Amino acid sequence: MTQTIQHWCDGKLFAGDSSATAPVTNPATGAVTGEVALASVADARTVIDSAADTFAEWRDTSLAKRTAVLFRFRELLNERKGELAEIITAEHGKVLSDALGEISRGQEVVEFACGIPHLLKGGYTENASTNIDVHSVSQPLGPVGIISPFNFPAMVPMWFFPVAIAAGNTVVLKPSEKDPTAAIWLAELWKEAGLPDGVFNVLQGDKVAVDELLTNPKIKAISFVGSTPIAQYVYSTGTAAGKRVQALGGAKNHAIILPDADLDLAADAMVNAGFGSAGERCMAISVAVAVGDIADDLVAKITERATTIKTGDGTKDSDMGPLVTKVHRDKVASYVDAGEKAGATVVLDGRTVQANGGADGFWLGPTLFDNVTPDMSIYTDEIFGPVLSVVRVESYDEALELINSNQYGNGTAIFTNDGGAARRFQNEVEVGMVGINVPIPVPMAYYSFGGWKASLFGDSHAHGTEGIHFFTRTKAITTRWLETAAVITRPARSAPGGEGLNLGFPQNA
Known part of the structure; x- marks a missing residue:
């Protein structure tokens, strides 16, 4: 009998009332290894209520205590990351x-969040006006939701929850139902x-x-990573419900290879970026744009390297694993x-791969196309698999136009020894x-991750200073304290505050 992977609510596993489940498979064998619970609306509200009920206490917990928990989480993750990797x-x-x-x-984001006290400091101005001081504070939003994709079940949630928690928010993580166990492992580590x-x-x-996360009024913000159509839905639904939303969408990442x-x-880079993690990365390079007369040599070098890739069970001697389902x-x-x-010219055909793994595994080997044109679906669509297309162009300007006219603007690269061209x-x-x-x-965690155009909906990128801004809101406080005779003696004034009645805007003086 397979195990049911449950929710995590109020510090413990929570079965919920719904009997609906979905199968979880081992992609290298095709075997069903578990069932994941599929929440009902009532189940979702129970989990959200737990985050809402805890928020006030966590918000008012000192920064010193919050960061101490983060440091402990970091140490535990370093000690036991092998378990999570398996x-x-x-x-x-x-x-x-x-x-x-x-x-x-x-983990880089966890370490970044450990230094959050410095980044949550407000500003202070003494005597902004006579005897009036102004200062600002950054405060958490409340309970926040994170909706995570299947391709990075640990890293993508960690782009968001360390910053959210360090800033004083509570979190509800909705992982992909394709690989849900990593989220429970992380919850146990937090405890x-x-x-x-x-x-x-x-x-x-x-x-x-x-x-329910998108519409429940107790959830104040949503962080999402996934395909562009779903990102559009998440953004429009969440913002219509009055939430702050950052929705990172899809990509079609190009790399330009100049003649110099x-x-x-460049060939090493195309193989690593095109076929790593079986191409299931939003930052994968799926289009190599060869400028000038280098295309034949580039394709030959990519082919030479890609044919040495070993496809198989990720626990064995292999470079690339199966696809997720x-x-x-x-x-x-x-x-x-x-x-x-x-x-298009099929240079390498992953459909015929002989994988070192189960006969029923979800195998597709490295696939390389040459002579791809922008009207083909292998160019226009985000495939999210180990498929690399080579597009041949005559000039830098033509290559640049190819990228800038694309609907996506997530990641890109250029390979050149010419500093002027790169700049x-x-x-x-x-x-x-x-x-x-x-x-x-x-980028590293102290910068922020996010694309342009149809690759991002919302104003904030993930982690870094933009992540802190996303998970906090600023309050400006203007203060005047009246002096009392018992404390200090001053010349008499005509009215409390000394200015008399004034129904207009106060004047700086």
């Missing part, structure tokens, strides 16, 4: 080394670190749970079919995250 590999399919890398990038019950909660489920680039460096594997394979039918590109490209000879330009 959970990610078993439910998502990425290889263990990639799972450990995901955790490390998430061990000393986080009060109700501050961090996990709501398992599908659209029912999402819609180091082609060995059979449905997703078949969808990606259908794009390969469409690209071939549209006339021009970083200035002219209409994309939120830019790499120069760096294929996956994910």
Whole structure:
């Protein structure tokens, strides 16, 4: 009998009243390893109420105590991250080394949040007007919701909840139903670190749970990462309900390779960025734009490297694992079919991969297309799989126009040894995250993550200072204290405050 993966509410597992579940599979074998609870509206409200009931106490907990819990969480995660990596590999399919890398990038945000007291400081102005002082404070919003995708079950939630919790908010995390166990493991770690019950909660489920988070008035903000159509829905529904929303959407990331680039460096980068984590990354490079007459050499070098990639069970000797579900594997394979039918050159065909894993695993190997044109679906759509397309152009200007005319603006890169070209590109490209000879330009935690155009809905990026601004609101306080005769003697004034009655705006004096 398979185990049911439950919710986490008020510091303990919570079964809920709903009997609805969804299967959780091991992508490398195809075997069902568990069932995840799918919350009813009543279940969702119970979890949300836990976060709401705990908020006032956590908000009023000192910064020193809040950050002490974060430091303890950091230490526990460092000690036991191998456990979490194994959970990610078993439910998502990425290889263990990639799972450990995901955790490390998430841990950067935990470490950033440990220094939040400095970043929550307000300002103070003495005598802004005569005997009047003004100061500002940053305060938490309240209970906040995090809706996380399947491809990074640890890192993406950690983009948000360390900052939210450190700032004094309580959290309801809705993980993907495809790989839900990592969220429960993180909840248990928070409890061990000393986080009060109700501050961090996990709501398992599908659209029912999402819609309740988006519309429940007790939830004050929503952080979301996923596909653009769903990001649009989350943003419009959440903001219509009066919430603050940051919804990170999809991507179609291009890398320009100029004629003067180091082609060995560029080829290594295209393989790593195109096929790492089986291409299931919003920062994956899915289009290599070859400028000038280098395309043949570039394709040959990518092919040489990609043919050495070992596809298999992430716990074994392998470089790339399976896709997350059979449905997703078949969808990606259908794009390969469409690209071939549209006339692109199939250089490497992942449909025929011989994987080192279960016969029923969700396998699709590295796939490389050449001679791709912008009208093909393999170019226009975010495939979210190990499919790399090479587009040939004649000039830098043509390559730049290709990127800037795309609906997405998440990440991009340029490979060149010309500093002037690189500087021009970083200035002219209409994309939120830019790499120069760096294929996956994910910024460090003290910067902020997020794209432009249809890759982001809302005004705030994730983590860094923008993350702090998202999870707090500022209050400006203007103060005047009247002097009492018992404390100090001053010359008599005509009226309390000394100005007399004045129905206009106060004048600085």
